[in-house]
Amino acid sequence: MLTLSVFLGTLGGTIAIGLPIGFCLGVAGLALMFFSGNLDPIIAARRMVSGVDNFVLMAIPFFMLAGEIMNRAGIVRDILRFANAVVGWLRGGLGYVNVMGSMLFAGVTGSAVADTSALGMLEIPMMEESGYDKDYTCALTAASSVMGPIIPPSIPMIIYGMISGTSIAKLFLAGAVPGLLIAVSLGGLNWYYSRKNRYPRERRFPLKEIFLVFVKAIPVLLLPLIVLGGILSGIFTPTEAAAVAAVYAAIISIVIYRLKLTEFFSIFLHAARNTSIVTLVCATASLVTWLLTISMVPQTIANFVFKAAVNPLMVLLGINIFLLVVGCVIDLVPALFILVPVMAPLAHSIGIDPIHFGAIVVCNLCTGLITPPVGTVLYVCCSIGKIGLGRLVRHIAPMIFAILLVLIVVTYFPRVVLFLPNLF
Amino acid sequence: MAQESMVSSERRPELFWIEKPFHVMSKVMRVMVFVLLLIMVITVFANVVGRYVFSKALNWADEVSRAAFVWLVFVSIVLTMWDRGHIGLGNVVARVNPVVGRITDVLAALLKLLFALYLVVGGWQLVSLTLVQLTEYLAIPSAYIYSIVPVMAVFMFIVGIRDLLLLFKRERVD
Numbered sequence: 289m290l291t292l293s294v295f296l297g298t299l300g301g302t303i304a305i306g307l308p309i310g311f312c313l314g315v316a317g318l319a320l321m322f323f324s325g326n327l328d329p330i331i332a333a334r335r336m337v338s339g340v341d342n343f344v345l346m347a348i349p350f351f352m353l354a355g356e357i358m359n360r361a362g363i364v365r366d367i368l369r370f371a372n373a374v375v376g377w378l379r380g381g382l383g384y385v386n387v388m389g390s391m392l393f394a395g396v397t398g399s400a401v402a403d404t405s406a407l408g409m410l411e412i413p414m415m416e417e418s419g420y421d422k423d424y425t426c427a428l429t430a431a432s433s434v435m436g437p438i439i440p441p442s443i444p445m446i447i448y449g450m451i452s453g454t455s456i457a458k459l460f461l462a463g464a465v466p467g468l469l470i471a472v473s474l475g476g477l478n479w480y481y482s483r484k485n486r487y488p489r490e491r492r493f494p495l496k497e498i499f500l501v502f503v504k505a506i507p508v509l510l511l512p513l514i515v516l517g518g519i520l521s522g523i524f525t526p527t528e529a530a531a532v533a534a535v536y537a538a539i540i541s542i543v544i545y546r547l548k549l550t551e552f553f554s555i556f557l558h559a560a561r562n563t564s565i566v567t568l569v570c571a572t573a574s575l576v577t578w579l580l581t582i583s584m585v586p587q588t589i590a591n592f593v594f595k596a597a598v599n600p601l602m603v604l605l606g607i608n609i610f611l612l613v614v615g616c617v618i619d620l621v622p623a624l625f626i627l628v629p630v631m632a633p634l635a636h637s638i639g640i641d642p643i644h645f646g647a648i649v650v651c652n653l654c655t656g657l658i659t660p661p662v663g664t665v666l667y668v669c670c671s672i673g674k675i676g677l678g679r680l681v682r683h684i685a686p687m688i689f690a691i692l693l694v695l696i697v698v699t700y701f702p703r704v705v706l707f708l709p710n711l712f
Numbered sequence: 713m714a715q716e717s718m719v720s721s722e723r724r725p726e727l728f729w730i731e732k733p734f735h736v737m738s739k740v741m742r743v744m745v746f747v748l749l750l751i752m753v754i755t756v757f758a759n760v761v762g763r764y765v766f767s768k769a770l771n772w773a774d775e776v777s778r779a780a781f782v783w784l785v786f787v788s789i790v791l792t793m794w795d796r797g798h799i800g801l802g803n804v805v806a807r808v809n810p811v812v813g814r815i816t817d818v819l820a821a822l823l824k825l826l827f828a829l830y831l832v833v834g835g836w837q838l839v840s841l842t843l844v845q846l847t848e849y850l851a852i853p854s855a856y857i858y859s860i861v862p863v864m865a866v867f868m869f870i871v872g873i874r875d876l877l878l879l880f881k882r883e884r885v886d
Contacts, residue, residue, distance in 0.1 A: 305816035306803030307823060310789075314827045330841070333834030333861050340785045341778060346756070349749060349784070524760050531756035553746055560745045564788035565799055571785070619799050662801060 291583045294323045295576065299626075309622040310568030317575040324583065332575055339574025340567050343527055344450045348398075348566055350530030351441050352559040354511070354537040355397030359406045360555055361541030363508045367392045368410060370505035373498045376490035380482020382415045383428055384475055385490075390432035391471045392505075394439035395512030396537075398446070399562070400620075400657050403436035404429060404665050408672040418488055423683040424481060426673035430665050430680065431687035432474055434654050437620070439467035441515050441533070443566070444653065446526065447624045448646045452632035455643070456526040457519040458709035462647040465708055466698045473690040507540045520712055566621050573625035581629070590634045600638045604699055607631065608652060615656015619664055623653050643709050644702045651698050655691050658684055730874050737867070738794055741787050748784040752777045772849045779847075779857045786864040793871050814879075821876040828868040835862030 298319040302312035314332075321327050368389045375384035389407050397403060408429045415425040437444045440460035449456035481487070493501070514536060515529045524532060541547040580586065593603060614623050628649065635645040657665040660681050670677050698705055755770075755777040762770045792798055803820070806813020839862060842854040 302820070302823065303801050304804045305820045306800055306806070307820045308793075308798030308800035310798055311824055311827060312800070315823050318827065318830060329830050329834030330837040331834070332830055333838040333858075336831070337782060337838070337858060337861060341782050343774070343778060346752065346777065346781050349781075350753065350756070353749065353753070523764075528756055528760050531753055532760060534753050535757050556746045556749050557742055560749055560784060560788040561792050561795070561797055564785065564792040565797065567785040568789045568792070568798060571789075617801070622799075664799075 289588065291320065291323065291580070292585050292588070294319055295580065295585075303618075308568070309619065310565075310572050313569065313572035313576050313622070313626070317572060317579060320576065320579040320583075324579070335575040335578050336571040339571045342450065343525075344446065344456070345567070345570065347441075347446050347456075347527040347530040348443055349559055349563040350527065350534045351398045351443060351446075352562050353556065354530065354533040355399070355402050356555050356559050356562075357534065357537040357541050357547070357552075358396045358508065358511070359402065360551055361537075361545035361547045363396070363541075363545070364389075364393065364406050364410055366501075366505050367508060368407070368414075370501050372490060373493040373501045377492040378482075379489050380478050380487040381490040382411075382418050382420065383424075383478035383482060383487065386411050386415065386425075386428050387432045387471050387474045387478065390429075390435050391439060391467065392509065394436045394467065395441075396508060398437055398441045398443035400433045400436040400654065400665050401668055403433035404668045405672060407433070408669060412673045418490075420487055421485070422673065422675060423679050424485075426669050426675050426680050427683035427687055428474065428478065429673070430658050430669040431684055431691065432471070433665050433669075434658060434691060435467045435470050437654050437657075438463045438470065438651060440464060440512065441530070442650065444620060444624055444650045445646060447566075447570075447621065448628055448632075448650060449526075451625070451628040452642055452646065454632075454646055457516075458643050458712070459646045459650075460516060460519070460526075461709040461712070462643050462705050463650065465704055466647055466651050466694060469694045469697060469704075470691055473694050474687060477687060477690050507544055511536060569622045569625050573622070576626075577629040586630045586633055589630055590637055593634060594637070600640060601700070603638055604640070604648070607635070607648070608695065608699055611649060611652035612655065612659070615653045616659045617662050618656075619662060620653045620657055623656070624649070641702060641706060644705050647705045648695075648699050651695050655688065655695060658688060658691075730870060730877070734794070734867075734870060734874070738791060741791050745784060745788050745791065748780045748787070751780045752784065755780070775847055775849045782857055783860045786860045790864050790867045790871060793868060817879050818876070821872060821879060824875065825869060825872040828865050828872050831865035832862050832869060835865050838862075 295316050298316040299312055302315050303309060307315065317332060321331065368385060371385040371388040371392065372381070375381060375388055378384055386407070389411065390403055393403055393407055411429055412425050416422055440463050442460060442463050445459040445463055446456055448454065449459045511533055515533050518524050518529045518532065519526055538552075542549070611627070614627065618626070631649065632642065632645065636642055657663050660666060660677065666677060666680060666684070670680055673680075755773040759770050759773045762768050762773070803813055803817060805816045835858070838858050839855045842858055845854045846852065847854055847857070
């Protein structure tokens with residue numbers, strides 16, 4: 289327990305003085321080594337390298353690359369046009385378009401920030417022009433981006449799968465239903481608000497036009513199918529699927545969207561940059577995890593929980609609350625790297641299905657992306673929508689509750705999550 | 713946070729003696745990152761094509777892509793550090809008490825330096841230990857792959873020094 293307090297103390301202290309979390313973990317690692325009396329520098333170097341020298345982890349830059357290419361090529365416009373043709377004619381149509389757009393875009397990227405910034409840039413002005421309240425528009429844009437990392441492909445699921453040694457294909461599938469449920473719950477809220485505030489309808493598309501818009505969207509809609517289909521049928525591994533997705537995205541963006549080759553340099557650098565944010569945390573976290581594991585910290589915590597509790601439902605509730613609190617303060621990716629090594633074995637030992645647990649953890653921490661004070665998506669949305677954090681938080685509160693309802697379903701009705709992965 | 717481009721690092725208010733050479737260096741590193749990621753995409757994709765079209769798994773491709781990834785990781789970590797892109801909470805202490813906040817800013821910069829220094833030594837040891845350890849398919853010393861660790865740790869140290877100097881030069885960083 290002393291080891292744990294050294295770790296948490298150093299981590300908390302360094303986070304509070306503004307050190308980037310990747311370095312906080314590194315410094316916490318040094319503190320642990322100092323505490324255990326073994327300050328051999330080679331341990332740090334070796335652990336950091338072995339933490340990132342991982343074939344599975346390579347899926348992350350590839351998915352980032354695919355998403356960035358598609359984004360830069362301007363597919364967002366086609367996604368929104370398609371969504372508009374399908375749901376735009378309803379009352380509050382652009383609200384549904386916003387949700388459905390996020391859902392479709394989630395099939396291209398695995399991260400929420402990309403979702404908010406790429407879609408928000410178009411959606412927010414569009415909805416405002418149509419007479420929607422700015423607060424509502426921004427809140428809906430931020431809330432719907434939560435689907436980004438839940439609907440496959442999903443970077444948090446890759447990280448969870450890598451750390452816990454769970455099948456990434458099954459984890460991807462486990463995210464599909466919760467993602468759809470979030471879309472439905474946000475759609476429900478939009479239904480209510482549109483009636484209340486008399487939000488407008490968009491024009492109805494004639495069938496022929498719907499067909500044309502659909503055809504234009506096909507190359508984009510195919511991407512998630514290639515990725516999921518390829519992995520599930522065993523044609524390629526998740527990492528290979530990600531590389532195929534990147535190549536596919538490059539080909540269609542050059543051939544169909546006429547993306548200039550000169551743009552690729554900055555696209556690649558952008559993907560590498562976003563990857564490096566993850567990999568720094570991954571590298572230093574693997575040092576910390578190793579140190580904690582050799583001092584038996586995960587087992588100690590597991591024993592502690594075993595003695596204190598009790599029935600798995602209570603433990604799940606505790607985990608839910610704990611993850612929500614953590615999600616409020618720590619960003620999604622570091623939270624995964626810090627918590628999963630400890631929590632996944634714990635969940636396994638009390639009989640929770642690892643795939644189910646992955647869905648719980650990811651949905652929980654993704655909700656943390658839109659909860660203050662640390663909600664990456666909130667900040668991105670504030671800067672795109674030019675709206676204050678306080679206003680955004682007030683209007684996003686009901687949406688957070690809607691997502692929490694989904695979270696309850698995900699946590700306590702495993703079958704909802706698991707029936708899809710169990711098909712394969 | 714993620715939207716600032718890694719390509720342009722224009723917002724350099726004052727160029728230190730330390731920043732000018734590193735600025736040139738960072739351009740080289742950007743090109744490296746591009747090439748490494750390209751190699752990764754090509755090798756992994758080639759492996760899929762190789763397996764299904766020529767029904768031959770390319771073992772060397774697997775190894776090349778992983779080596780490229782290790783390099784990519786360490787180079788891009790330093791680049792993102794240079795652009796101040798790594799995520800953190802921001803200095804909470806400074807919001808409560810600005811004077812103590814100044815001190816903790818310096819402390820944070822020093823901790824970064826300490827960690828970088830540690831990694832320089834550790835990385836060096838790792839390289840010297842793996843000079844004779846050959847990789848499975850290409851049969852090159854693993855030290856070649858790991859050599860990026862101490863090199864980038866040195867750069868990390870240099871960026872850390874810049875951050876520290878900036879603290880004294882300017883009112884507040886960020």
